[in-house]
Amino acid sequence: MRADFNLYVRRDTWLHRLDPRVKLAFVVEATALLFLWPSIWMAVGMVAFCSIVLWLTHIPAVQIGRAWRTLAPLMLMVFVLTALFGGGPGQVLFPIGPLKVTIGATYRGALLATRLLALALIFFFWLFTTDQAAMVRGFLALRIPYDWGLTLALALRYLPIFAGLFQQVREAQQARGLDLEQRSFWQRLNAYRPVLVAMVISALRHSERLGWALEARALGTRGVRRSVFRPLRLRGIDVLVLIFLTLTLIGGITLRVL
Amino acid sequence: MTADIIVHNLHYSYPPLTPDGDPVPVLNGVNLEVQQGEFVALLGRVGAGKTTLCMTLNGLVPHATGGIFRGEVTVLGLNTKEHPVADMARSVGMVFQDPESQLVQMRVEDEVAFGPENLGVPTAEIEKRVNWALKVVGLADYRDRSPLLLSGGEKQRVAIASMLAMYPRVLVLDEPTASLDPEGKAAVFNVLSDLCSEHQITVFMATQELERIARFADRVIVLHEGQVALNGPPAEVFQHVAELQAWGLGVPQLVELGHVLSQHTGQSYRFTSMSDAYRQLRRQARKVRMRKSQGPFPPPPSRAANPLAALSQIVVENLSYTYADGTPALRDVDLVLPPGEFVAILGPNGSGKTTLAKHFDGLLKPTAGRVLIERRDTRTTRVAELARLVGYVFQNPDHQIFAPTVREEITFGPRIQELPVTIASQRVDDVMARFRLTPYAELPPALLGFGQRRQVALAAVIVTQPKVIILDEPTGGLDGRSRQELLEVVASFNVLGRTVILITHDMRLVAEYANRAIVLLNGRILFDGPPRALFRQPEILAQAGLALPPITRLADRLEAEGMAAGMLSSAEFAAAWQARLPVKHKRKKKARRTTGKESTSDAG
Numbered sequence: 001m002r003a004d005f006n007l008y009v010r011r012d013t014w015l016h017r018l019d020p021r022v023k024l025a026f027v028v029e030a031t032a033l034l035f036l037w038p039s040i041w042m043a044v045g046m047v048a049f050c051s052i053v054l055w056l057t058h059i060p061a062v063q064i065g066r067a068w069r070t071l072a073p074l075m076l077m078v079f080v081l082t083a084l085f086g087g088g089p090g091q092v093l094f095p096i097g098p099l100k101v102t103i104g105a106t107y108r109g110a111l112l113a114t115r116l117l118a119l120a121l122i123f124f125f126w127l128f129t130t131d132q133a134a135m136v137r138g139f140l141a142l143r144i145p146y147d148w149g150l151t152l153a154l155a156l157r158y159l160p161i162f163a164g165l166f167q168q169v170r171e172a173q174q175a176r177g178l179d180l181e182q183r184s185f186w187q188r189l190n191a192y193r194p195v196l197v198a199m200v201i202s203a204l205r206h207s208e209r210l211g212w213a214l215e216a217r218a219l220g221t222r223g224v225r226r227s228v229f230r231p232l233r234l235r236g237i238d239v240l241v242l243i244f245l246t247l248t249l250i251g252g253i254t255l256r257v258l
Numbered sequence: 259m260t261a262d263i264i265v266h267n268l269h270y271s272y273p274p275l276t277p278d279g280d281p282v283p284v285l286n287g288v289n290l291e292v293q294q295g296e297f298v299a300l301l302g303r304v305g306a307g308k309t310t311l312c313m314t315l316n317g318l319v320p321h322a323t324g325g326i327f328r329g330e331v332t333v334l335g336l337n338t339k340e341h342p343v344a345d346m347a348r349s350v351g352m353v354f355q356d357p358e359s360q361l362v363q364m365r366v367e368d369e370v371a372f373g374p375e376n377l378g379v380p381t382a383e384i385e386k387r388v389n390w391a392l393k394v395v396g397l398a399d400y401r402d403r404s405p406l407l408l409s410g411g412e413k414q415r416v417a418i419a420s421m422l423a424m425y426p427r428v429l430v431l432d433e434p435t436a437s438l439d440p441e442g443k444a445a446v447f448n449v450l451s452d453l454c455s456e457h458q459i460t461v462f463m464a465t466q467e468l469e470r471i472a473r474f475a476d477r478v479i480v481l482h483e484g485q486v487a488l489n490g491p492p493a494e495v496f497q498h499v500a501e502l503q504a505w506g507l508g509v510p511q512l513v514e515l516g517h518v519l520s521q522h523t524g525q526s527y528r529f530t531s532m533s534d535a536y537r538q539l540r541r542q543a544r545k546v547r548m549r550k551s552q553g554p555f556p557p558p559p560s561r562a563a564n565p566l567a568a569l570s571q572i573v574v575e576n577l578s579y580t581y582a583d584g585t586p587a588l589r590d591v592d593l594v595l596p597p598g599e600f601v602a603i604l605g606p607n608g609s610g611k612t613t614l615a616k617h618f619d620g621l622l623k624p625t626a627g628r629v630l631i632e633r634r635d636t637r638t639t640r641v642a643e644l645a646r647l648v649g650y651v652f653q654n655p656d657h658q659i660f661a662p663t664v665r666e667e668i669t670f671g672p673r674i675q676e677l678p679v680t681i682a683s684q685r686v687d688d689v690m691a692r693f694r695l696t697p698y699a700e701l702p703p704a705l706l707g708f709g710q711r712r713q714v715a716l717a718a719v720i721v722t723q724p725k726v727i728i729l730d731e732p733t734g735g736l737d738g739r740s741r742q743e744l745l746e747v748v749a750s751f752n753v754l755g756r757t758v759i760l761i762t763h764d765m766r767l768v769a770e771y772a773n774r775a776i777v778l779l780n781g782r783i784l785f786d787g788p789p790r791a792l793f794r795q796p797e798i799l800a801q802a803g804l805a806l807p808p809i810t811r812l813a814d815r816l817e818a819e820g821m822a823a824g825m826l827s828s829a830e831f832a833a834a835w836q837a838r839l840p841v842k843h844k845r846k847k848k849a850r851r852t853t854g855k856e857s858t859s860d861a862g
Contacts, residue, residue: 131364150362156364157362157363157364169657172652173658175649175650175652176650176658176718177642177645210359212318213359215318215347216316216343217347217421217424218424220344221345222344222345224377229367229374229381229384
């Protein structure tokens, strides 16, 4: 069983090999365009574009399908709620009791839902194609202080370990007769108290040792500038993509302003 | 040439555990020296201060721990009191027991590069070091794997590699193999041995692995009552059998055999290695013309004929279990466990041992098939209800300890069972006395040492008097006496007719205690029968990565000389050997006449 919150899918495509900073630039730009342009066609276009990109990355269809399925209820909710309560101008399509479903509200619901999908796909592209180590290296290369980068790396590294720890502690407690299958929410919450205490004790022990381990690895040596094992370098393809991104951004803004 | 490590008159006490308590003395005048390229093993009881001594060598004690520190520790000419840990780390590598808390990166190569990066080593040079370090520990192909998904042994090798990449001259390891399976242990010891001999790295290692110390270490240092009690080559140190045992430390099994044989026969036996023991005993056997063995031991009672089988406590039918991600963990397992058995579940890591055991108390529900505990189907019975019948002691005591005091921790089970207060408190007192935890009754368990925390965990389960007790790797990291005490409690529990299920890699333990061994491989039962029968099946042992206890191996090798094969303990071996010795060496005729008699302990 894995619970490492890592969506990365290992494939060897040129999109996977792109510099993490370039991928981050794409995420920022695509998001900006999406919001700059309050048009459903922009959102649909972005969904189409991201789908093509995801197809190019050889991510299994099952995985993309799962992303869609996770989003579907949220999209439906956004659409229905906006259509029902959005009000706004335009012809009334049909009334439901005191509520009036207008064309304007329906359009806005559709726009928000599609935008949500487009936004999710943009981020999924980033998460599917960038391993966590590369993400952290990308942030560091963008001059984020090393301590922050290390903290992020440690958080990503230890999330699954603590999730596993929680599971183990819970099982150990259940095996001693702790009834976590009780009915009422409050009873269950109360029953979880011993689990949380044991969990906190373990986590504290863990972090003390982690501190020692980091010191033993010479973290914070006086008078030394940290070096980098795999420095990021922009290659030809990265530069090309960056130029493409810059041009589309300038084009987008120009069109919008005009 | 000055020694790499010089510890001079070292006294150390930890800061008080409670605000109004006293400092806790651990080291009390330690003196030792270690030369370059030596492989030194540090032996001592749980709580003897091994970890503390290791941590003084890179300055974590006292820089990170505080406490009262007197005396001097000099490593490679640097006084640890005057140099911060990060500076010491340039030349002293440190590997801890738990691989989880020392791997901090998401890729193996980043992990190994992390230390050199902190030292500001240029990029091209780091690349070279990463390649070298991973090659030395035999993980050259693992560069872009996630450390999270490696086995325990692989993780520890990554931890060692990440130290090596800093080019240390001294490598300090604190019980790095305590939680590994035999394969993982062997891999780590082989790597360390090569580091000493080929790269002249000094290795200082706290460990309880007696058999491997005897084979690999150049020198053994025994820590007792805060001081160095014995110091010398393994063969020499382990001859102090009586002292070591009195101090609660074990000795390698062959050394123990020499000791027991000497007591049994009145002659002197001293074994330093398997080949040495074999040569000595063979020579003796040929000289005195041993009597032939009386054949194998009586067959174990057949389980099919066991009238209790019908009342079996645990019945597993066609059990299959598949994890949520689709990985099959158990396939078509059938098993019947009558009450009162002492069962060992064996197999390599990932073979399904823990998965199977978790079905016995309902923590996991079958994907297919069913499990009955005293005729209750685990699929429809609450875990809390099964917990009254089946006690489960987990591998890591910290996962189950949560109460503010030892007494409350142990009272948790009886309280949940809603026992009357007087009965419950009587039981709790009894159990605490039995585990010698009474003096700590009002202390927080988290403040106790590892061995004691493990005892608290076991006591907290035993006190509920379950009909079945499951122990998952209970002896990892325990010294000889703690291990023996734990097993004696478990054995006395078994004598009352209660079932013991032991998940373990420790074959010596299986030989000495279990009456049934179940070997799992890839989620299927590969073998199910008495340990003695298992030990006669080399192909099964090899398949499951299990190694015979040294004594059993020795007896098997001596079979040609008239020794009965399949010996399980030193006492059994000594009794059998004595029975083969002619009563008087020169009067062979008389000796031959008494051949029919077997030593009674042979039947065990």
